[in-house]
Amino acid sequence: MANHIIKIDYPPERMAANARRIQAAKALKAVDRTPVWVGTYDRYYLAQRGVGYDEYFSGPETYLYHKIMNQVWAIENMPDDRCQEPEITIYLDFENVTNASAFGCEVVWHDGEPPWALPTLSSPDDIDRLEIPTPHAGLWGKRFAWYEIVQHNLWDYRLIFNGEEAPITVLPPDPDTEGPFTVAQQLGGIDLYAWLALYPETCHQLMHKITTGLVQAHDYTRRRYPRPVRTSCAVVDDGAEMISAGMYRKFCVPYDDQIYDALGQGMADGRSKHMCGKIDHLLPVLVEHRISSLWGFGHVVEPEVVADALSGRCWLRGNVSPVLLLKGRPEEVEQAAKRVLAAFARYGGLILADGFSIAPGTPLENIAALVRASEAWGPVEPAGSQMVNASWSGVAHTASGG
Numbered sequence: 001m002a003n004h005i006i007k008i009d010y011p012p013e014r015m016a017a018n019a020r021r022i023q024a025a026k027a028l029k030a031v032d033r034t035p036v037w038v039g040t041y042d043r044y045y046l047a048q049r050g051v052g053y054d055e056y057f058s059g060p061e062t063y064l065y066h067k068i069m070n071q072v073w074a075i076e077n078m079p080d081d082r083c084q085e086p087e088i089t090i091y092l093d094f095e096n097v098t099n100a101s102a103f104g105c106e107v108v109w110h111d112g113e114p115p116w117a118l119p120t121l122s123s124p125d126d127i128d129r130l131e132i133p134t135p136h137a138g139l140w141g142k143r144f145a146w147y148e149i150v151q152h153n154l155w156d157y158r159l160i161f162n163g164e165e166a167p168i169t170v171l172p173p174d175p176d177t178e179g180p181f182t183v184a185q186q187l188g189g190i191d192l193y194a195w196l197a198l199y200p201e202t203c204h205q206l207m208h209k210i211t212t213g214l215v216q217a218h219d220y221t222r223r224r225y226p227r228p229v230r231t232s233c234a235v236v237d238d239g240a241e242m243i244s245a246g247m248y249r250k251f252c253v254p255y256d257d258q259i260y261d262a263l264g265q266g267m268a269d270g271r272s273k274h275m276c277g278k279i280d281h282l283l284p285v286l287v288e289h290r291i292s293s294l295w296g297f298g299h300v301v302e303p304e305v306v307a308d309a310l311s312g313r314c315w316l317r318g319n320v321s322p323v324l325l326l327k328g329r330p331e332e333v334e335q336a337a338k339r340v341l342a343a344f345a346r347y348g349g350l351i352l353a354d355g356f357s358i359a360p361g362t363p364l365e366n367i368a369a370l371v372r373a374s375e376a377w378g379p380v381e382p383a384g385s386q387m388v389n390a391s392w393s394g395v396a397h398t399a400s401g402g
């Protein structure tokens, strides 16, 4: 018999409206109002629930408990449109260091904040010695081990959602979405930027090794755990906002393409991208790169500039400042949200969010202010679109926060 019986109530009409709205926005279709779905991850829920990372990561049983209770807290407290089905879905991440750890970075754990990955390459000569990791290297291996235990321990939980039995799903332990460039930046630290200019061939070798390792690990996990079927392929390129458009074409586009070609073929959202830095100069490259979505674009880019470049071509999620959401007044948040809504009003395809990742301690009333702004703006009827994939109809999931 299950020791943990979890009961959640959520208005079914609201849930159906959330799902409709989010699917329509992703398909660039008309919405009754722009959906709101902010970027909150375990770092936010743990702080809200008063749980430290030492306890959270202390073992797979404790971790499963907090993963589930974080989602319960989110469904019951977040005023946005995220709840679309009577279910709980969790993904076993170790915040943003998992991929870097597999490639050899030492991880430093802290009770009060997410772990860090320390650079592991001290000179370009180290790139030659870097080995392509097996799918079980570093935290990838720990995640496989924990996944098995967590799946086994699910029997101890029973979810009653709106009075009925409902599923708790643990997504397969795929590598995280941090892409080749972001991992390279974690491995090399700030020196990477000088190496890109001084030793381009060696850096291509680094990008090639990382991309090969990521694709192999994804392939392995998909063969071992084919279900649930993946519906999106996302690449995080954080750190690449600091290179020129020319360098981005050389050091990111071909490697991200290898990932999309290997893992995203046939998916409506198979060329998804996250970049939350200052990317004005890269927007034309993202258009050429035919991305299917840009989730979590940053507040450091003017929403009008992003809308001019990308709206009508893919769905987008962003970009009210997380600092304003943390420290501002609700009226200020509402004003900022209305500016984003106005920028995207012509083509739709927007999920109103932060840009990007809600800081621990952000008041819920400021997230409610985003919903109020969307309600005040009302319906959005897109004028037309040139989507990468016009048959978009699925719902993507994203993993750890960029």
Ligand SMILES: [Zn+2]
Pocket: 238, 274, 275, 276, 277, 296, 356, 401, 402
């Ligand atoms: Zn980011």
